[in-house]
Amino acid sequence: MEREARRKRVHVYVSGRVQGVFFRDSTRERARRLGVSGWVCNLPDGRVEAVFEGESGAVDEMVRWCHEGPPHARVESVEAEEEPVSGGSEEFEVR
Numbered sequence: 001m002e003r004e005a006r007r008k009r010v011h012v013y014v015s016g017r018v019q020g021v022f023f024r025d026s027t028r029e030r031a032r033r034l035g036v037s038g039w040v041c042n043l044p045d046g047r048v049e050a051v052f053e054g055e056s057g058a059v060d061e062m063v064r065w066c067h068e069g070p071p072h073a074r075v076e077s078v079e080a081e082e083e084p085v086s087g088g089s090e091e092f093e094v095r
Contacts, residue, residue, distance in 0.1 A: 016076035026070035041095035
């Protein structure tokens with residue numbers, strides 16, 4: 001139970017110039033390095049959507065990173081909402 005208390009799940013939407021700049025691949029690389037599971041995808045409206053689940057500090061680091069993104073991105077806003085931990089897949093994938 002104590003281990004679960006330190007886990008976190010956050011759903012994010014990132015707006016700005018975030019498609020066509022390797023945002024998804026960069027997100028996957030960073031998440032895997034931090035041991036965070038979840039997924040990332042492009043949305044038809046130009047935003048990037050992602051879900052991060054894992055150790056609380058690592059998930060917080062992913063959300064912070066989304067405010068900057070990869071070098072060619074220009075992030076305008078990040079909406080982040082905490083969700084119940086699902087304990088699903090241990091992988092991080094690009095959808």
